[in-house]
Amino acid sequence: MKAYIDASLLAILKEKFPSAEYDSEATQPAVYVPAAEIVAVLSFLRDDERFAFARLENLTAVDYKTYFEMVYHLFNWTAGVWITVKVKLDHEQPMVASVTGVFPGAEFEEREVYDLMGVGFTGHPDLRRILLADDFEGHPLRKDYVQIMPPHVRRIEKGGR
Amino acid sequence: MPQTETYTLSMGPQHPSTHGVLQVRLDLDGETILKATPYMGYLHRGIEKLLESRTYVQGVPYTDRLDYVSSMNNNLGYCRAVEELAQIEVPERAEYIRVIVAELNRIASHLVFIGSLAIDLGASTGMLYAFRDREKVLDLFDLVCGARMTFHYIRVGGVSADLPPEFAAKCDEFLKVLPEFMQEYEDILTGNEIFQYRLKGTSRMTKEQALSHNMTGPNIRAVGIPFDIRKVDGYGVYPKLAFDVPVGENGDNWDRYRVRYLEIYESAKLVRQALDGLPEGDFMAKFPKALRPPKGEVYSRTEGTRGELGFYIVSDGGPKPYRVHIRRPSFINLQGLDDMCRGMLIGDSVAAFSAIDPLMGEVDC
Numbered sequence: 001m002k003a004y005i006d007a008s009l010l011a012i013l014k015e016k017f018p019s020a021e022y023d024s025e026a027t028q029p030a031v032y033v034p035a036a037e038i039v040a041v042l043s044f045l046r047d048d049e050r051f052a053f054a055r056l057e058n059l060t061a062v063d064y065k066t067y068f069e070m071v072y073h074l075f076n077w078t079a080g081v082w083i084t085v086k087v088k089l090d091h092e093q094p095m096v097a098s099v100t101g102v103f104p105g106a107e108f109e110e111r112e113v114y115d116l117m118g119v120g121f122t123g124h125p126d127l128r129r130i131l132l133a134d135d136f137e138g139h140p141l142r143k144d145y146v147q148i149m150p151p152h153v154r155r156i157e158k159g160g161r
Numbered sequence: 162m163p164q165t166e167t168y169t170l171s172m173g174p175q176h177p178s179t180h181g182v183l184q185v186r187l188d189l190d191g192e193t194i195l196k197a198t199p200y201m202g203y204l205h206r207g208i209e210k211l212l213e214s215r216t217y218v219q220g221v222p223y224t225d226r227l228d229y230v231s232s233m234n235n236n237l238g239y240c241r242a243v244e245e246l247a248q249i250e251v252p253e254r255a256e257y258i259r260v261i262v263a264e265l266n267r268i269a270s271h272l273v274f275i276g277s278l279a280i281d282l283g284a285s286t287g288m289l290y291a292f293r294d295r296e297k298v299l300d301l302f303d304l305v306c307g308a309r310m311t312f313h314y315i316r317v318g319g320v321s322a323d324l325p326p327e328f329a330a331k332c333d334e335f336l337k338v339l340p341e342f343m344q345e346y347e348d349i350l351t352g353n354e355i356f357q358y359r360l361k362g363t364s365r366m367t368k369e370q371a372l373s374h375n376m377t378g379p380n381i382r383a384v385g386i387p388f389d390i391r392k393v394d395g396y397g398v399y400p401k402l403a404f405d406v407p408v409g410e411n412g413d414n415w416d417r418y419r420v421r422y423l424e425i426y427e428s429a430k431l432v433r434q435a436l437d438g439l440p441e442g443d444f445m446a447k448f449p450k451a452l453r454p455p456k457g458e459v460y461s462r463t464e465g466t467r468g469e470l471g472f473y474i475v476s477d478g479g480p481k482p483y484r485v486h487i488r489r490p491s492f493i494n495l496q497g498l499d500d501m502c503r504g505m506l507i508g509d510s511v512a513a514f515s516a517i518d519p520l521m522g523e524v525d526c
Contacts, residue, residue: 002394056375058460058471060486071473073460077393084460105375108496109488116209131202131525140210141484 004028005083009050017041030071030084035096038070038087043102045074045083052076053083056103059110061089061117063143068094068119089119098124116141165191170507174203178281178511181521185498187510194510197502199495204525212485217243217452218317220482225311227489228523230273231466233266233302236315241396242461242472243317247454254442255319256398260435261332262305262314264428268339269298270466271421271428274518278418279350281515282359287350294342297335304328317452319445332436339429346422360415364501364513367412374497377490378468379420380517384412390464402434414516421518453480467491467518489526491519 007024010031014020017037022029033041045053053074062069068089075082087096098121100107110121111130118139121127129136138145149155167190174182182203188196208227212220224239225232237259244251251259272295279287299309304325306314314321350356371384381388389406391399407423409416456478462471468490475484494517501513 054372057462057469058473058486058488060473060488062475062484062486073471073473077388080393082460103375104373105493105496108493112492129202131205133202140207 003079003081005051005081012050013041013045016044028082028084030086032086032088035087035089038072038085039097039099039102041085042072042074042099045085046102051083052078053081056099056106059099059106059113061094061113061119061141063117063141065091065143067091068117070096070113070119072099094119095122096120097122098127100124115139118142167195172510174200179514180277180519183495183514183519183521183524185502185510185514187502187507189507192506194502194505194507197499197510199498201492201495201521201524204521206526208526209485209487213482216480217247217454217482220485221316222311222313224487225313226522227487227526228270228465228467228470228491228520229310230520231266231270232310232312233262233315234270234463234465234470236313237263238461238463238465238470239472240315240317241463242459242474243452243454245461246457246459246474246476247317247448247452249318249446249448251319251446252443253398253440254323255444255446257435257439258320258324258444259315260398260402261324261432261439262302262312262320264431264435265298265301265332267428267466268425268432269295271425272298274421274515275346275350275418278512278515279356281511282356284350284353284356287346287356290342290345290349297338301328301332301335304331316445318448319443321445323444324439329436332432336429336433339425343422343425351422357415359509359512360418360516361413362411363414363505363509364516365411365413366497366501370500371412371497374493374500376468376494376497378465378494379417379424380468380494380497382406383409383416383420385410390462390469394462396463398435399431401438402431404431414512417516417518451480453478462488465490467520467523468494487526489523491521491523492526495519495524 019034021032045051053076055075057075058073060071070087072085098110110124113119114127115129115131116139170187170189173179173184184200186198187194208223211223221236224235227235272291276288276291303309306312366384368384371381385408387406387408392406404427407420409420454476458475460473462469470490471488473486474482477483502510
């Protein structure tokens with residue numbers, strides 16, 4: 001990531017959404033917003049002409065064992081500027097509003113996060129598993145996921161045959 | 162007008178024209194497509210999870226298996242992300258070699274596109290010509306790294322070996338014959354009436370549709386938006402080299418073909434400039450063998466053959482990445498398939514699958 005959003009613009013964002021938090025010391029601070037406000041923040045970032053982040057380049061989630069983190073990378077093509085927006089989610093029941101209403105191109109990526117990470121999206125037009133089979137149990141990208149060996153594979157213990 | 166019953170036809174995953182194991186369910190009214198829903202995952206290997214269990218350097222060969230007809234571009238994307246995370250400075254000679262191999266691979270990949278588009282439309286001769294010429298590029302890669310696919314040539318910090326002494330002459334020879342075989346496609350395919358009839362005006366897409374589906378690569382350039390990350394971000398040594406970004410006008414399948422066709426010439430231009438300007442020096446940076454990037458995260462993207470190839474890597478300071486997410490362009494481009502197929506006939510859906518050019522290794526990851 002090359003040019004990151006200006007600190008003065010981040011202050012404007014903070015003024016508009018007082019619950020948004022970021023580390024003002026860091027060089028490229030990610031903006032943390034509450035799960036309830038993600039759709040409002042993203043549509044503000046897209047529509048306000050001072051920000052004009054018209055492209056959602058990447059959407060994913062990370063499992064930090066005690067909580068999940070949704071990551072949104074937005075890009076303003078005219079100014080060549082980036083912003084990273086993050087949402088912390090509960091580990092027991094991760095739920096967040098779908099951003100497909102703001103960026104329709106997020107549809108498959110949200111389905112992928114739902115499939116592999118087990119994060120639920122409210123308001124998604126077609127929330128189904130996308131890569132794994134419909135009857136698959138569990139979410140493989142979670143850190144506590146245990147791979148079940150196929151029945152024909154036998155693990156050889158160390159030192160023995 | 163007589164009403165017919167709507168019914169569903171499943172194309173794939175074992176269908177000769179779906180480019181690997183893509184399944185598309187078509188809702189049909191007679192022969193007109195009402196809705197096309199892609200189903201994927203038949204080639205899912207869990208590469209993101211696999212990368213978490215390997216060290217950063219061991220992860221490179223896994224990226225070869227994403228988009229397996231342009232592996233060099235995947236290696237480049239992953240290595241650039243790791244280098245940005247670990248703050249490794251790549252020697253200039255390595256950057257130039259990377260441009261040469263990545264652009265040669267883009268040529269090879271677009272030749273596969275032209276060949277498979279031709280055979281999907283019934284022109285099996287066109288396919289034979291394109292694969293014949295792709296072989297010339299693969300021979301060059303054989304010379305460089307000993308492999309014809311899944312190269313693992315671009316490594317973290319540079320490239321695995323310097324270019325062999327005879328490479329420059331062989332590559333020069335290839336660049337000389339390139340305009341000749343490109344002219345052959347012009348005669349066989351571009352000028353062919355059936356080929357034109359099948360592609361012109363089919364699967365049209367507006368700029369707004371392409372943007373809303375977040376399409377990238379030749380698919381967005383075909384609708385007239387010059388979004389090319391080599392220009393937008395200007396990474397590596399691309400800002401020092403001169404090249405144009407071909408764009409289409411109508412956003413139909415014909416423009417998708419033409420954009421890729423013209424990109425082959427642009428890539429050849431880049432290879433020529435990089436070969437001529439190749440500086441002396443090291444081909445590999447010096448960095449500790451047990452790479453432990455500092456705690457942090459990075460989202461780094463390059464222009465892959467099929468669009469924006471992004472790697473999001475989170476490091477916890479250990480020898481293995483904590484999380485790797487790959488933004489695969491083919492996967493996201495498939496969102497546009499529905500809009501491209503609606504209102505078309507079943508036969509045109511085959512052209513649409515081919516023109517969007519998804520690679521299932523990358524879609525399913």
